[in-house]
Structure formats: structure tokens, C-alpha cells
Amino acid sequence: MGWPGWSKRSYEKPPLPEDFWNLTAERAAGLLSAGLDGLSDAEAASRARRYGPNDAAQIRRAPLWLQYIARFKNPLVLILLAASAVAAATGETTSFVIIAVVIILSVTLDFVQEVRAENAVDALRKSVAITARTRRRGEWIEIPAAALVPGDLVEIKAGDLIPADGLLTEARDLYITQAILTGEPYPAEKRAAPLPAPVTSPGGADNAGFLGTSVVSGVGHLLVCRTGRATMLGGLAKELGNRAPATAFEGGIRHFGLLIMRLTALLVLFVLLVNGLLGRPLLESFLFAVALAVGLTPELLPMVTTVTLSHGALRLARRRVIVKHLPALHNLGAMDLLCTDKTGTLTEAQVRVERAVDADGNPSARALTLAWINSHFCTGIRSPLDAAILASPCPSKPEDLVKLDEVPFDFERRCMSILAMARGSETTLFVKGAPENVLRRCSAVEAGDGSARPLDPALRTRLGETFDKLSAEGLRALAVAYRPMPAGHRAVTAADETDLVFVGFVAFIDPPKQEAAAIIRELAQARVAVKVLTGDNEHVTRHLCESLGLPMRGILTGEEVAKLTDEALFFRAAETDLFCRLSPQQKTRVVLSLRRAGHVVGFLGDGINDAPALHAADIGISVDSAADVAKEAADLILLEHDLEPVRAAVEEGRRSFENILKYILMGTSSNFGNMFSMAGATLFLPFLPMLPVQVLVNNLLYDFSELGIPFDRVDPVALTRPQRWDMRFVQRFMWVLGPVSSLFDFLTFFLLLHLFGAGEALFQTGWFVESMLTQTMVVLLIRTRGNPFANPPDPVLAATVFAAAAIALALPFTPLGGWLGMVALPAPLLAAIAGLAAVYFLAVETVKRFLWRRLALSEPRPRRF
Ligand SMILES: Nc1ncnc2c1ncn2[C@@H]1O[C@H](COP(=O)(O)OP(=O)(O)OP(=O)(O)O)[C@@H](O)[C@H]1O
Numbered sequence: 004m005g006w007p008g009w010s011k012r013s014y015e016k017p018p019l020p021e022d023f024w025n026l027t028a029e030r031a032a033g034l035l036s037a038g039l040d041g042l043s044d045a046e047a048a049s050r051a052r053r054y055g056p057n058d059a060a061q062i063r064r065a066p067l068w069l070q071y072i073a074r075f076k077n078p079l080v081l082i083l084l085a086a087s088a089v090a091a092a093t094g095e096t097t098s099f100v101i102i103a104v105v106i107i108l109s110v111t112l113d114f115v116q117e118v119r120a121e122n123a124v125d126a127l128r129k130s131v132a133i134t135a136r137t138r139r140r141g142e143w144i145e146i147p148a149a150a151l152v153p154g155d156l157v158e159i160k161a162g163d164l165i166p167a168d169g170l171l172t173e174a175r176d177l178y179i180t181q182a183i184l185t186g187e188p189y190p191a192e193k194r195a196a197p198l199p200a201p202v203t204s205p206g207g208a209d210n211a212g213f214l215g216t217s218v219v220s221g222v223g224h225l226l227v228c229r230t231g232r233a234t235m236l237g238g239l240a241k242e243l244g245n246r247a248p249a250t251a252f253e254g255g256i257r258h259f260g261l262l263i264m265r266l267t268a269l270l271v272l273f274v275l276l277v278n279g280l281l282g283r284p285l286l287e288s289f290l291f292a293v294a295l296a297v298g299l300t301p302e303l304l305p306m307v308t309t310v311t312l313s314h315g316a317l318r319l320a321r322r323r324v325i326v327k328h329l330p331a332l333h334n335l336g337a338m339d340l341l342c343t344d345k346t347g348t349l350t351e352a353q354v355r356v357e358r359a360v361d362a363d364g365n366p367s368a369r370a371l372t373l374a375w376i377n378s379h380f381c382t383g384i385r386s387p388l389d390a391a392i393l394a395s396p397c398p399s400k401p402e403d404l405v406k407l408d409e410v411p412f413d414f415e416r417r418c419m420s421i422l423a424m425a426r427g428s429e430t431t432l433f434v435k436g437a438p439e440n441v442l443r444r445c446s447a448v449e450a451g452d453g454s455a456r457p458l459d460p461a462l463r464t465r466l467g468e469t470f471d472k473l474s475a476e477g478l479r480a481l482a483v484a485y486r487p488m489p490a491g492h493r494a495v496t497a498a499d500e501t502d503l504v505f506v507g508f509v510a511f512i513d514p515p516k517q518e519a520a521a522i523i524r525e526l527a528q529a530r531v532a533v534k535v536l537t538g539d540n541e542h543v544t545r546h547l548c549e550s551l552g553l554p555m556r557g558i559l560t561g562e563e564v565a566k567l568t569d570e571a572l573f574f575r576a577a578e579t580d581l582f583c584r585l586s587p588q589q590k591t592r593v594v595l596s597l598r599r600a601g602h603v604v605g606f607l608g609d610g611i612n613d614a615p616a617l618h619a620a621d622i623g624i625s626v627d628s629a630a631d632v633a634k635e636a637a638d639l640i641l642l643e644h645d646l647e648p649v650r651a652a653v654e655e656g657r658r659s660f661e662n663i664l665k666y667i668l669m670g671t672s673s674n675f676g677n678m679f680s681m682a683g684a685t686l687f688l689p690f691l692p693m694l695p696v697q698v699l700v701n702n703l704l705y706d707f708s709e710l711g712i713p714f715d716r717v718d719p720v721a722l723t724r725p726q727r728w729d730m731r732f733v734q735r736f737m738w739v740l741g742p743v744s745s746l747f748d749f750l751t752f753f754l755l756l757h758l759f760g761a762g763e764a765l766f767q768t769g770w771f772v773e774s775m776l777t778q779t780m781v782v783l784l785i786r787t788r789g790n791p792f793a794n795p796p797d798p799v800l801a802a803t804v805f806a807a808a809a810i811a812l813a814l815p816f817t818p819l820g821g822w823l824g825m826v827a828l829p830a831p832l833l834a835a836i837a838g839l840a841a842v843y844f845l846a847v848e849t850v851k852r853f854l855w856r857r858l859a860l861s862e863p864r865p866r867r868f
């Protein structure tokens with residue numbers, strides 16, 4: 004675990020007033036001692052030191068040595084050190100030295116593992132970090148957005164997240180959504196001109212862009228004025244605290260930690276009380292009790308969790324998936340429903356124009372020309388459809404057309420318009436968009452000879468038929484229309500998109516991705532159902548699914564979703580696999596509704612329109628080439644837009660879950676049983692069952708034996724279904740296996756006392772060896788749900804387990820053992836311990852299988868497939 008905010012070194016604030024948007028860009032640049040042409044590298048570096056990184060959360064890590072020291076802040080460790088120091092003062096230096104060494108060893112072990120894991124994951128995360136196009140030493144270069152400093156000049160365009168707070172020095176058709184700051188859902192138009200009158204809030208600052216807001220359309224240049232924590236969003240992040248909500252698994256682990264803590268407190272109090280009543284030496288009893296507490300604490304849990312997850316993340320990186328947020332792997336392991344978009348996932352995303360037709364379905368060069376004009380002048384979000392139009396030859400490229408204005412595309416209107424003027428001052432609005440949306444705005448149709456006839460109901464039906472025919476062929480279609488505008492008209496809004504003259508359809512082909520079907524079937528077998536959520540229309544989507552052979556049940560369109568209450572949607576969504584013509588908000592609604600039904604929902608998408616749903620899902624999955632907003636909202640970034648890496652990621656999530664669960668089950672069963680017996684033994688023994696230092700060494704060795712768990716193989720069966728945290732199961736495991744372990748401990752006690760007549764040292768040594776052997780070997784049993792020989796452990800784990808056991812066996816025969824108060828064990832005793840251990844293993848194995856079988860039987864049936 005890091006220590007966020009441990010060092011609170013504060014950075015300077017740029018020399019600008021709070022309401023910097025009331026300045027002109029030139030004045031702000033002057034105050035920042037920067038020109039309007041960017042910075043030099045040296046200047047940028049010195050500013051980075053002065054103003055800090057451009058990171059709103061700014062969870063800075065303390066230097067390594069400080070982080071290391073901070074590990075000793077654990078109260079148990081402190082109590083232990085203090086108590087042993089007191090012991091040292093009274094002459095028991097040995098135990099103090101041993102305790103100190105053991106503590107340093109275990110903290111170091113933990114620390115090194117965790118830091119290495121964290122560094123590896125940080126490097127991965129950086130590889131998909133958001134970048135900004137910045138002017139440095141007079142050139143435009145791409146740098147990580149985190150490296151921006153006040154005075155930098157950055158280029159922004161549709162789909163970008165604004166990378167810092169700043170003033171616009173240039174803006175063309177620039178629309179920015181500032182909902183994250185102002186709550187206002189509609190984009191604001193921004194200009195590179197001083198405000199007519201000063202405003203107090205950033206909401207009214209039409210000449211400024213703010214970190215975290217997103218560009219809907221247009222392009223611009225931004226003079227960076229404030230970065231990182233000094234930004235508006237940085238201020239909010241400070242107020243809100245910047246912790247991601249805990250996953251169900253994290254919550255479960257916390258719950259588990261509390262349970263253990265309560266048990267520990269009880270046990271410690273019990274030991275203290277008994278020892279006090281029996282009049283034992285106070286300091287030693289106290290040390291023993293604290294050592295017990297240390298033994299019980301699952302202190303490796305944070306390390307095991309981090310190392311397991313980062314190991315999973317590294318394995319995934321090899322499959323070209325980057326985990327941005329480690330705990331998301333938990334959710335991935337629990338995911339039972341994947342919502343995905345269509346383009347790129349189910350199709351090859353190689354969109355090209357197949358043909359352009361007029362109202363009657365005859366080839367139309369004019370429709371393609373108009374579409375080309377529209378795409379050519381578009382500065383907003385360029386969709387693959389635009390790219391396809393521009394890639395196909397334009398039948399008659401207009402030479403002297405001048406663009407006047409643009410109404411950018413949005414996913415509610417589903418169309419976009421360009422206002423342009425030809426030489427003869429003839430001004431036209433060129434519109435293209437989803438057929439239903441464009442046709443609704445048309446009142447006439449252009450005939451082959453260029454004349455317009457009114458769009459009567461009969462004609463409307465014909466157009467509908469032409470469109471249906473295209474869709475039935477699996478072609479996506481855009482409608483193209485225009486509107487003659489009065490000369491002198493220079494600006495347009497969405498309200499001008501009316502009274503249009505329909506010209507034709509441009510039809511696109513995007514070949515289905517054949518592998519997708521097989522992967523969806525594999526996902527279904529692994530009990531992850533797939534639903535398609537798209538903004539495209541139902542005919543094309545259904546055609547696509549049919550051609551892939553996907554058994555999709557039910558279909559809901561955005562129009563239908565809009566009419567459903569949340570409750571109705573809750574039921575309808577469960578039985579629907581295809582959702583078409585959804586707006587971004589509707590995608591979110593569907594995701595939330597599915598989550599409400601108890602599913603752990605993943606959402607895969609790459610567009611600006613997918614960002615809200617990516618946020619709403621349990622796991623947001625996006626691709627490296629996606630719009631910034633989508634990438635930012637995602638927990639997982641695919642380097643290739645495909646389903647196969649998602650399948651691999653699901654498996655990795657389940658693997659991580661299983662390995663962490665192993666550690667927890669081991670801790671709760673054998674370890675807990677041991678400490679429990681230890682506490683019980685103080686009741687009837689005339690001496691301590693184990694010396695405090697022995698308890699600590701025992702615990703250290705046990706921890707060591709478990710170091711290999713994060714790398715361990717898991718049972719194939721664990722990968723076949725979603726993994727959910729089940730506290731009841733963990734508790735049952737504990738209450739059944741713990742006592743089994745204690746039973747054998749008490750048998751050992753009996754053996755030692757009555758058969759071998761053991762005195763204090765022999766008893767403690769004998770039990771040290773027995774408990775170490777059983778605990779470490781049980782690691783090998785519990786690590787699998789079935790026969791441990793059928794699924795052998797990872798070599799690393801096998802090595803750590805056998806090494807720990809061997810050290811425990813050898814220790815009593817070494818000088819170090821003598822130092823720890825141990826004596827050599829006679830051969831018959833060793834044999835007896837071995838025999839007892841063998842029976843114990845059989846018992847644990849039987850009980851373990853019984854518990855897992857019970858769980859499998861009691862598991863709720865999956866809802867689908
Ligand atoms: N550049 C554009 N110009 C005009 N209309 C467009 C443009 N881009 C998209 N549309 C219309 O908006 C609809 C929804 O967009 P799109 O298909 O990209 O949604 P989506 O939900 O991202 O789909 P997918 O699931 O395939 O990723 C399209 O079917 C099309 O009709």
C-alpha cells in the first residue's frame with residue numbers, strides 16, 4: 004500500500020488572478036512570462052519543478068525510504084517493538100534483537116514485493132496516458148498531458164479532453180461540454196475573444212477551457228494558465244476526495260479484515276486475562292499476546308492483493324490489454340454481462356462507401372458529392388463514416404466553395420450540417436445524418452433532373468422502402484439533403500435544419516468480423532452474456548448478428564427505451580440482447596438497469612457517445628485509439644479493438660480473484676486454527692506454549708511460504724464462471740477448518756506432554772515444528788479445490804512452501820534454534836509428528852472437498868444461457 008499524500012510538498016501557484024478568464028490571452032501570457040508560441044524545453048522543465056505535475060489528483064508518492072519507514076507505523080509492530088525494548092532494558096537483549104530482526108525482515112519482504120509490483124503497473128498505465136499536442140521550441144509535439152506547464156500552448160480538437168485550465172487563443176466552431184464542472188449538459192460555444200464583461204464563475208467564461216471538460220466539435224488553441232491541483236477540477240478533486248468507489252471484492256476484503264481484527268482482539272484479551280489470573284510474568288505474557296496478534300493479522304493481504312493484481316495486469320499487457328485501475332480486475336473476474344458496441348467489435352471497422360442512390364434507388368453521384376462536401380468541411384468529431392466518404396472519389400469536387408459555418412454532429416440529433424457559399428454567393432446548407440432524423444426534417448425531394456418535388460406521404464413510403472432495402476443488405480446508410488439559404492446568411496444553428504430537400508442515401512459496408520461469433524460463444528460458455536448496445540439502426544444490427552450466426556434474443560430501440568419507465572426497462576432489458584438507436588444517455592440507462600438487476604456489467608465502447616456508459620458500468624473497457632473522454636472513463640484499455648482480449652482479461656480477473664481467495668482461505672483456516680490453539684493452550688499449560696519470538700519466527704516462515712501464491716496456477720473450474728466475493732463461504736471455511744486444525748494441535752499437545760513427557764523447551768520446539776509443517780503443507784492442499792496432485796502448484800510456490808517447511812525442520816538442530824530457545828527433537832518425536840501430520844492432511848483434504856462441493860451445489864443458477 005502506498006501512503007498517499009504522505010509528503011505534502013506544495014507547489015507554487017501561477018502568477019494569475021483566480022478569475023484568469025477576465026484577462027486577455029496576451030495579458031495572461033505576459034503575466035506568465037510566456038509568449039503565444041509555446042515554451043522552450045528548458046523553460047518547461049523549470050516550470051514543471053516550480054508548478055508541479057499537471058495531475059488533478061496528485062497522489063504523490065513519498066520517497067522510497069520514507070515509504071519504507073512508514074511501514075513500521077503499524078500499531079501492532081510498534082507495540083511489539085516497544086514491549087521487546089522494555090524486555091531488553093530488563094536484560095533480555097536476545098529477544099529484542101530477534102524481534103527487531105524478524106520485523107525488519109517481514110516488512111522488507113512485503114515492501115520490496117509491493118513496490119516492484121506497483122512500479123510495473125505504473126509503467127503500463129503511463130503507456131496509455133492521455134497526451135496533448137503542445138508547442139515546444141516552435142514545433143508541435145505530442146507530450147503526456149501530465150507534463151504540461153503554465154505558459155504552454157496546446158492544440159485541442161473534437162473528442163479531446165481539455166488537458167488544463169487556460170485561455171483560448173484560437174477557436175473554430177469550438178463547442179465544449181462542461182457538465183463535469185457546471186452540471187450543464189449542453190455544450191457551450193467557445194470563442195477566442197475577450198469577454199464583453201467580467202464574469203465571476205467559470206461557467207460563463209466563453210473564452211476559456213477547463214481541465215476535464217470535453218471538446219464536442221471544432222478546433223482551437225489553448226494557452227495553459229493553470230495545471231494540476233491549481234485547476235478548477237483540481238479544486239473539486241480536493242473537496243470530493245479522489246478515491247474511486249471500492250469494488251465488491253475490496254469491500255469483502257475489508258469486511259474480512261474487520262472480522263479477523265475482532266477475533267484477534269478477543270483472543271488477545273483472553274490470553275492476557277488467563278495469564279494474569281494464573282500469575283504468569285506480565286511482560287512475557289504481554290509479548291506473547293502481541294505476537295499472537297501479529298500471527299493472526301493477515302498482514303500479507305495488501306501485498307498479496309497488489310502483487311496478484313499487478314501480476315495479472317502484466318500478463319494481460321502481453322495480450323495487449325492495459326489495466327488502468329488495478330481493482331477493476333476484481334470486477335472483471337466477477338463480470339457476468341458484457342455490453343458492447345458494434346463497430347470494431349462485431350465488424351472489421353473498415354467502413355467504405357458501397358454506393359450512393361437517389362430516392363428511387365438509382366445510382367446518384369450528386370448524393371455522394373453533397374456527402375463529400377459535408378464531410379470535407381467538418382471540424383467536429385470525424386466518424387469512420389466521414390473517413391469512408393472522404394476516401395472514396397468525389398464525383399464532382401466543387402472548386403470554389405467557402406465554408407461559412409457548421410452545426411456539429413451530436414448523438415441526439417444524429418445529423419450534422421455545413422453552411423457553405425459558392426462563388427456566385429449562392430449559400431447552401433449541406434446536411435447528412437441518420438435517415439430517420441434527416442427525413443423528419445425534409446419537405447421536398449430532388450428529382451433526377453435537379454428539380455424538387457414535395458415530399459408527400461407516398462414518396463415518404465417509397466423512401467422508407469429504399470432505405471429498408473439497403474438495410475436488408477446489411478448496408479449502413481446516411482441520408483443526404485440540402486437547403487438553399489438566403490444570400491448573406493453566415494451563421495446557422497440546429498434550428499435551420501428544416502425544410503430540407505432530400506437528395507439520396509450513401510450506403511456503407513463494414514464487413515462482419517467472423518471471429519467475433521466464436522468468441523461470443525466462448526464468453527457464453529464462461530457465463531458472460533453479451534448484449535449489443537449501439538447507436539446504429541436495428542435492421543443493420545440484426546442483419547450483422549444474423550450473418551455472424553449470433554443467437555440474439557429480443558430487440559429494443561432508443562425510441563422504445565425512452566417510453567419505458569425504469570421499472571419496465573428493468574424487466575425488458577433482461578430479455579433483450581440488441582439495443583439499437585440508443586443515445587448516449589440511453590446507453591447509460593440500460594447499463595444501470597442491468598446493474599440494478601444484480602449483474603456485474605462491463606461496457607466496451609470507443610466513442611464520445613460511450614463515455615457516460617463507460618462510467619456507469621462496473622468495468623469500462625475502451626481502446627487505445629478511442630476518444631480521450633472514452634479512454635479516460637475506462638478502467639481497461641485494449642490496444643486492439645477486439646473481443647478476444649476481453650475474453651483473456653475476464654480469465655485473468657478470475658485467476659487473480661482465485662489466488663487472493665486462496666490466501667484468505669489459508670489465513671482463516673490453518674493459521675487461525677493455530678493461533679486459536681495457542682491461546683487455548685495457555686489455559687492448562689504451566690508455561691507458554693511457544694515463546695513470543697518463536698511465534699514471530701513461525702509467522703515469518705509462514706508468510707514466506709505464501710510468497711508464491713500470486714503466481715500460482717488456478718483450477719480450471721475457477722475460470723469457468725464469474726467469481727463473486729462470498730463472505731458466507733469464507734466464514735464457513737473458517738469455522739469448519741479452523742477447529743479441525745485445532746483438534747490436531749491439541750492431539751500434538753497431548754502427545755508431547757504425555758507420551759514424550761516434554762518440558763518447556765521440548766514442548767515449544769515440538770509444537771513449533773508441527774505447526775509449521777502443517778501450516779505450510781496445508782497451503783498446498785487449500786490452493787486447489789480438488790486433488791492437489793492433479794493440479795500441481797506453480798514452481799515458485801512449491802519452492803517457497805518446501806523451503807519454509809525445511810527451515811522449520813532444521814532450525815531446532817542449529818545454533819540459531821538454540822538462540823530461539825529450541826532444542827533438538829528426538830527421532831521418535833519427529834516420526835510421531837510426521838504421522839500426525841499425515842492424518843491431518845487427509846482430514847483437511849476431505850473437509851475442503853466437502854466444503855467446495857457444498858458451495859458448488861448451493862450456487863445460484865446463472866440467469867442466462
Ligand atoms: N459523421 C456523421 N455524420 C452524420 N451522421 C452520423 C455521423 N456519425 C454517425 N452518424 C449517425 O449517427 C448514428 C449513430 O452513430 P454511430 O453508429 O457511430 O453510433 P455508435 O453507438 O457509436 O455505433 P457503434 O455501436 O457501431 O459504435 C449512425 O448510425 C449515423 O446514422
Ligand SMILES: [Mg+2]
Pocket residue numbers: 344345346608609610
Ligand atoms: Mg461507436
